[in-house]
Amino acid sequence: MWQVGSNTTGGPISNPREYDSWGTEVLPRFENHRVTKTFSGKRAPVNLRDHPQAQLFRTRLKLSAEKGSNFAGHYTVGTWGCGSDCRMVAVIDAINGHVYFAPFQVSTGASFRIDSNLFIANESEIDRYLAGEEMLDVYMPAWYVWRKGRFIQIFKTQAERLRKKNRPE
Numbered sequence: 001m002w003q004v005g006s007n008t009t010g011g012p013i014s015n016p017r018e019y020d021s022w023g024t025e026v027l028p029r030f031e032n033h034r035v036t037k038t039f040s041g042k043r044a045p046v047n048l049r050d051h052p053q054a055q056l057f058r059t060r061l062k063l064s065a066e067k068g069s070n071f072a073g074h075y076t077v078g079t080w081g082c083g084s085d086c087r088m089v090a091v092i093d094a095i096n097g098h099v100y101f102a103p104f105q106v107s108t109g110a111s112f113r114i115d116s117n118l119f120i121a122n123e124s125e126i127d128r129y130l131a132g133e134e135m136l137d138v139y140m141p142a143w144y145v146w147r148k149g150r151f152i153q154i155f156k157t158q159a160e161r162l163r164k165k166n167r168p169e
Helices: 058-066 123-130 156-166
Strands: 003-006 024-026 075-083 086-093 099-101 110-112 118-121 142-147 150-154
Touching: 058 075, 058 086, 075 110, 118 123, 123 156, 142 156
Parallel strands: none
Antiparallel strands: 003 024, 075 086, 086 099, 110 118, 118 142, 142 150
């Protein structure tokens, strides 16, 4: 498990910090971002009028929604190709059919769970990134928390600090 300094490190913090039993800061974990309820009722139809892009991607959104909730209790994350090394990300609310598009794309995939509001973009690249390896921006991992219909990036400052510390010279 990657560790990020001690809990006394300075710098701007954009998220609640997570620590192991020794007080060392660690990567965000699904278990620390749990949701308490999951959806089991009849899904609302996808609302294609909600977002300007929804009509353009209606088939992908409907196919994603049919798979059922897979994120943050009552949401479905759908991804589809948007070019070489690019996948669009949308979130569909099972309760009201609202569609939200992420303000980012992923390249190597994403990790998320039904019982957590944590979303990890490009998770397969975390080890390379934190080891300080050179990589294009599109491959850099990022951690987000889903709150009130939007993704909020967390852990960015801490990850950059660790990357800089581990960068080979």
